[in-house]
Amino acid sequence: MVTAIALINVERGKVNAVAEALASLEGVSEVYSVSGSYDLVAIVRVATNDDLARLVTDDVGEVEGIAGTHTMLAFRAFSRHDLERMFALGA
Amino acid sequence: MVTAIALINVERGKVNAVAEALASLEGVSEVYSVSGSYDLVAIVRVATNDDLARLVTDDVGEVEGIAGTHTMLAFRAFSRHDLERMFALGA
Amino acid sequence: MVTAIALINVERGKVNAVAEALASLEGVSEVYSVSGSYDLVAIVRVATNDDLARLVTDDVGEVEGIAGTHTMLAFRAFSRHDLERMFALGA
Amino acid sequence: MVTAIALINVERGKVNAVAEALASLEGVSEVYSVSGSYDLVAIVRVATNDDLARLVTDDVGEVEGIAGTHTMLAFRAFSRHDLERMFALGA
């Protein structure tokens, strides 16, 4: 499983609409509206780097109202939870 | 459930040690080492704002090797997963 | 009581109008026009995190003339004043 | 009444100690530990600009563990609360 975290800024008044659009994309596991300098944090869990490229460059690029995106690839996960099983792709 | 996402920078050569120390703290659900300007992203899931305050100010403050922390409170979660059940506190 | 502090920038010439609009929102305790890099500082005091999410994402998002918002959740209050009583919600 | 808001960063592991030291200073009304890029937000309410200068330059300058301070003078307060009476100086 390839995991990435995206920090996202949206145009004024579009936080909920963009969050819902992102959460409906295949591969986007969770979206949080957050306090601070960013508006949204999206957690992406996909099978391959190609899926990640397609999701970030193509799918996210088509969501209206996004002002900026900063994506971070997760190198390793440290957790007491079995994240692979919990977010089993295709499940 | 109160969720927060922390963007963390660590001192050189301490990424794995800090990630493991953070992941062992009660309330820290997942820690990811990531590409980009930050070294680690920690997902915090606790029961109350007081637990969050205790975790961020007291527990994380005692982990050796952290150079900087930027914590974001999650206002709302947008997900097709039942995050409350998956990360059931006390489970 | 959940407290948050918002640092706000507004469009040119709209400081007073935005400050008054914000101060009239339920949950916004005080708004200050300030010197320095930000235009306004708003102190938010609400009952729950859900109220905070609704206020910041929905209500503030509808105020005309806001150019940017940086919201900080207060983890703990240190004060010789009994803030809970002074700003009793519903009072 | 002269009001100012100070955004403060502290050295690692000193959030509580600095917050308590600041809250005990005459003229500091409230101190909040906060999420985000700053560690503490202090609300200062004093009688004159000279009191503010003395507090910010002299008293705060002597608190151990402060890494940086950004002080904003409040030009005007917008509130449904009678802040002058609630935080009556000398009360």
Next chain:
Amino acid sequence: MVTAIALINVERGKVNAVAEALASLEGVSEVYSVSGSYDLVAIVRVATNDDLARLVTDDVGEVEGIAGTHTMLAFRAFSRHDLERMFALGA
């Protein structure tokens, strides 16, 4: 006397016009066009904090061509000149 220093950026080609408009405002003592990251520096000398609030929020906000303003309140003046007498208000 309350003194403040404002660092100002203006729209392209409007340095002289904005400088003259600012210098004609009551309470603005001097305006300098400067080298570096800012376009203008204005020195404000007024009688009270209320005058400062009125000048910065209301009067300056109405000057056409200002792109950004960063105002700093002077806590104390250190000078061999008798600035109070030299810039006597009302004189």
Next chain:
Amino acid sequence: MVTAIALINVERGKVNAVAEALASLEGVSEVYSVSGSYDLVAIVRVATNDDLARLVTDDVGEVEGIAGTHTMLAFRAFSRHDLERMFALGA
């Protein structure tokens, strides 16, 4: 007369000492301790560019406790005051 404005940051707890040291330098007309991102603002009024170079590079460089300096050359002054006469050099 050549005028320059310097924005200065000082080491913790040294605001007053550095301000007094700067104000005693020949050519430094006024020093203000200020709110915001900078600690001090110094107004320099000297006869020639060479005096300015000597003051900024040599004299200010020897003052203990300065952490950073950003100097702006004033191209033109806009004022209802006769600044040349008020700050007559040699007077």
Next chain:
Amino acid sequence: MVTAIALINVERGKVNAVAEALASLEGVSEVYSVSGSYDLVAIVRVATNDDLARLVTDDVGEVEGIAGTHTMLAFRAFSRHDLERMFALGA
């Protein structure tokens, strides 16, 4: 061989189009869409500084959809690969 690396930001939804346009320019060896603060990284390998100037200032300047470019000249290459031979110009 003169080598340069360009960090590029593009307008929303134009990552693929700009990447393809850049990759088709003579002298552009490789273009990568990337995670993080930049959208694209282009590796430029040309024969002379004049070719580099022509490519960066003239050719890249005509590609639609570029929002910003930060070009870095490579002083020296450290590699176990024979880059000169692999990317032989004219080959």
Next chain:
Amino acid sequence: MVTAIALINVERGKVNAVAEALASLEGVSEVYSVSGSYDLVAIVRVATNDDLARLVTDDVGEVEGIAGTHTMLAFRAFSRHDLERMFALGA
């Protein structure tokens, strides 16, 4: 093949030493010393995300003299060259 580009700053006087240490690491294809805000750019070409994690977090973390690293994952490569064949892993 997984490709990543790392922007690296090194301590004063250590550009050549760090560049040679990085270039000798398995998985680091090329290192360039560059003009501008960064000192070095390293191109990483490895077989899997795990190799990338190991290289960036473990191996690079042990190189003496690195002051900061900003790693970008390449989502897609656009090139007229057959990069997979040219930099064939294991070759």
Next chain:
Amino acid sequence: MVTAIALINVERGKVNAVAEALASLEGVSEVYSVSGSYDLVAIVRVATNDDLARLVTDDVGEVEGIAGTHTMLAFRAFSRHDLERMFALGA
């Protein structure tokens, strides 16, 4: 002779046109298109501070296509060349 160096950003696709317009201004000695965060560097050599003010505020302000300018006054020149003679004003 008064020397100043200006770091200039221009609108997309206008590097050459702005560079030529600037180089034709009296007092602008050299203009370079450059790699990195800025587009152009202009070296200004004039007789007096007044000439510098006129050039920077008035003449440069009228050149179409400039997005931003950061001007630095040269305090002193260190060179084995006799710059005064080489760039003799009026020559």
Next chain:
Amino acid sequence: MVTAIALINVERGKVNAVAEALASLEGVSEVYSVSGSYDLVAIVRVATNDDLARLVTDDVGEVEGIAGTHTMLAFRAFSRHDLERMFALGA
């Protein structure tokens, strides 16, 4: 001729010493101490890119007191002066 402009910050109190050390290096044509965010601007004029690499990475790296360097390669020169002849290398 290859031209580069370097923006340089130096440690406190070392502006003159670093400027003289830089000006004595072969290939450094002029060094200016400047107002603003940088301390020094150096103009480099050498015969080849290899000379530039040697100067910037090796020679400048050995000058004591430099805190940071940002080097920009000049792509093209626009000037009414015959810079090649004036700064003839070897002359």
